Amino acid sequence: xxxxxxxxxxxxxxxxxxxxxxxxxxxxxxxxxxxxxxxxxxxxxxxxxxxxxxxxxxxxxxxxxxxxxxxxxxxxxxxxxxxxxxxxxxxxxxxxxxxxxxxxxxxxxxxxxxxxxxxxxxxxxxxxxxxxxxxxxxxxxxxxxxxxxxxxxxxxxxxxxxxxxxxxxxxxxxxxxxxxxxxxxxxxxxxxxxxxxxxxxxxxxxxxxxxxxxxxxxxxxxxxxxxxxxxxxxxxxxxxxxxxxxxxxxxxxxxxxxxxxxxxxxxxxxxxxxxxx
Amino acid sequence: xxxxxxxxxxxxxxxxxxxxxxxxxxxxxxxxxxxxxxxxxxxxxxxxxxxxxxxxxxxxxxxxxxxxxxxxxxxxxxxxxxxxxxxxxxxxxxxxxxxxxxxxxxxxxxxxxxxxxxxxxxxxxxxxxxxxxxxxxxxxxxxxxxxxxxxxxxxxxxxxxxxxxxxxxxxxxxxxxxxxxxxxxxxxxxxxxxxxxxxxxxxxxxxxxxxxxxxxxxxxxxxxxxxxxxxxxxxxxxxxxxxxxxxxxxxxxxxxxxxxxxxxxxxxxxxxxxxxxxxxxxxxxxxxxxxxxxxxxxxxxxxxxxxxxxxxx
Numbered sequence: 108x109x110x111x112x113x114x115x116x117x118x119x120x121x122x123x124x125x126x127x128x129x130x131x132x133x134x135x136x137x138x139x140x141x142x143x144x145x146x147x148x149x150x151x152x153x154x155x156x157x158x159x160x161x162x163x164x165x166x167x168x169x170x171x172x173x174x175x176x177x178x179x180x181x182x183x184x185x186x187x188x189x190x191x192x193x194x195x196x197x198x199x200x201x202x203x204x205x206x207x208x209x210x211x212x213x214x215x216x217x218x219x220x221x222x223x224x225x226x227x228x229x230x231x232x233x234x235x236x237x238x239x240x241x242x243x244x245x246x247x248x249x250x251x252x253x254x255x256x257x258x259x260x261x262x263x264x265x266x267x268x269x270x271x272x273x274x275x276x277x278x279x280x281x282x283x284x285x286x287x288x289x290x291x292x293x294x295x296x297x298x299x300x301x302x303x304x305x306x307x308x309x310x311x312x313x314x315x316x317x318x319x320x321x322x323x324x325x326x327x328x329x330x331x332x333x334x335x336x337x338x339x340x341x342x343x344x345x346x347x348x349x350x351x352x353x354x355x356x357x358x359x360x361x362x363x364x365x366x367x368x369x370x371x372x373x374x375x376x377x378x379x380x381x382x383x384x
Numbered sequence: 385x386x387x388x389x390x391x392x393x394x395x396x397x398x399x400x401x402x403x404x405x406x407x408x409x410x411x412x413x414x415x416x417x418x419x420x421x422x423x424x425x426x427x428x429x430x431x432x433x434x435x436x437x438x439x440x441x442x443x444x445x446x447x448x449x450x451x452x453x454x455x456x457x458x459x460x461x462x463x464x465x466x467x468x469x470x471x472x473x474x475x476x477x478x479x480x481x482x483x484x485x486x487x488x489x490x491x492x493x494x495x496x497x498x499x500x501x502x503x504x505x506x507x508x509x510x511x512x513x514x515x516x517x518x519x520x521x522x523x524x525x526x527x528x529x530x531x532x533x534x535x536x537x538x539x540x541x542x543x544x545x546x547x548x549x550x551x552x553x554x555x556x557x558x559x560x561x562x563x564x565x566x567x568x569x570x571x572x573x574x575x576x577x578x579x580x581x582x583x584x585x586x587x588x589x590x591x592x593x594x595x596x597x598x599x600x601x602x603x604x605x606x607x608x609x610x611x612x613x614x615x616x617x618x619x620x621x622x623x624x625x626x627x628x629x630x631x632x633x634x635x636x637x638x639x640x641x642x643x644x645x646x647x648x649x650x651x652x653x654x655x656x657x658x659x660x661x662x663x664x665x666x667x668x669x670x671x672x673x674x675x676x677x678x679x680x681x682x683x684x685x686x687x688x689x690x691x692x693x694x695x696x697x
Contacts, residue, residue: 224402227678228670232636236670239658240413316527320640323529324655339530343644350537357530364525372521 122373128366139179195253200260208268482649489572501584628684632677
């Protein structure tokens with residue numbers, strides 16, 4: 108009884124706060140550049156390293172660029188990279204996962220051998236290696252993180268496909284004379300949607316974090332284009348003179364991750380009751 | 385049991401081989417000719433040809449791989465392009481710094497997060513539980529490098545309590561080593577406690593529903609005895625696996641912490657090598673960290689049956 112009383116509001120609260128934060132992020136990604144008070148690259152040298160003021164609400168960075176405007180453009184960068192990478196990993200992961208789980212046999216064994224080997228790299232390590240080869244660029248990040256997270260999607264899809272393909276309704280579809288591909292698309296894949304939605308949300312958070320870490324290390328979004336990670340990286344030498352430069356981008360990343368994590372928790376509780384605790 | 389150990393170890397070998405292939409192949413994708421990069425200004429066609437021959441780069445690719453793998457197995461990771469030093473000793477030296485920080489941090493995080501998770505599970509849906517979940521979700525959402533920067537800002541710069549850059553080995557001076565390691569370790573403990581606490585809580589709740597726990601309670605055992613003697617043993621196993629994963633992945637993620645606190649660890653070595661295009665070091669670091677990751681997870685898996693004997697059966 109107590110559990111139900113507490114659980115329901117918590118679930119709703121998680122979803123509500125998470126959804127609101129995600130909504131703000133999407134809004135900023137779409138309209139941030141139109142709303143930003145300044146061009147994120149415009150220099151205002153007299154204002155450099157000055158704190159919040161009427162002209163620059165959140166202060167100005169080491170070149171006098173408006174921090175608020177850079178954060179708003181940074182939201183677009185983070186959201187866009189996370190969204191593209193998520194799609195990349197989902198697309199590749201679904202194809203490989205379905206192929207492995209549905210065809211089984213040697214196809215499954217070979218695919219899984221490579222998949223497990225890729226999983227044997229910590230995600231950021233693999234991404235770092237790929238970035239080392241391709242150099243820092245937006246496309247590079249999407250490819251690097253996409254490849255790093257695809258194996259996770261493959262695991263989830265393969266597992267779901269394996270368990271679904273033995274069920275009666277799949278058998279029935281085959282008996283009715285439907286082709287393997289039709290059966291797969293019509294009856295097997297829809298069962299992967301719920302776990303994939305939860306995974307995609309969780310991964311969105313991982314990617315935002317990984318992208319900001321790469322950019323912080325100087326291997327992500329190349330400056331002067333603003334991203335929350337590279338803003339932290341360029342602000343680091345000025346931590347003594349202008350600590351606010353470090354505070355805001357980190358707050359943006361943390362709030363985004365908090366929102367995505369809460370949304371992920373709520374989605375999991377809602378879509379996958381077995382995982383509910 | 386022996387069978388379990390052998391199969392699990394045998395499974396790690398193909399993984400390691402493919403890890404090696406991936407690292408080798410990745411470095412073949414480096415744009416431009418590696419010899420030209422290495423020689424820099426001295427890259428005349430004759431020099432390039434001579435160097436290619438010396439390094440065996442004129443051989444077919446599969447043969448190059450076999451030679452390279454043979455060297456790696458014998459501990460020869462090649463030479464740094466920039467400094468000419470042997471790569472492996474360099475990596476090992478830097479790795480010891482990172483490993484110290486990671487091991488201390490993960491041990492502390494476990495000591496804090498596991499009891500917290502169990503407490504949360506025991507008081508499920510009460511205030512304590514919500515507090516533990518909320519705290520761990522918040523710390524789960526803070527990037528480690530930002531948390532590190534904030535600690536540095538407050539305790540290093542504003543209060544001046546702790547040194548802000550550098551590292552002192554424990555063998556050299558225990559006291560100052562402790563001072564230097566405090567902030568990086570605290571950062572990792574705060575960030576990594578979140579997932580461990582959540583995992584412990586989830587698996588404890590799962591276990592606490594089982595009949596044997598009800599039976600233990602019915603016998604009249606005290607709540608602490610029920611939780612620690614009976615629930616803990618079964619609930620800890622999944623957390624143990626997670627700890628292994630964290631331990632391994634931290635060796636890759638430590639690069640950002642080492643950047644924040646200017647620590648000469650393996651992460652920093654790799655990042656600097658990437659900027660300097662010192663590919664033998666990049667390759668060596670990737671291979672080494674992936675190897676450690678696989679080995680750590682293997683050890684974690686091998687210890688698992690001690691926690692949950694059903695696995696080896």
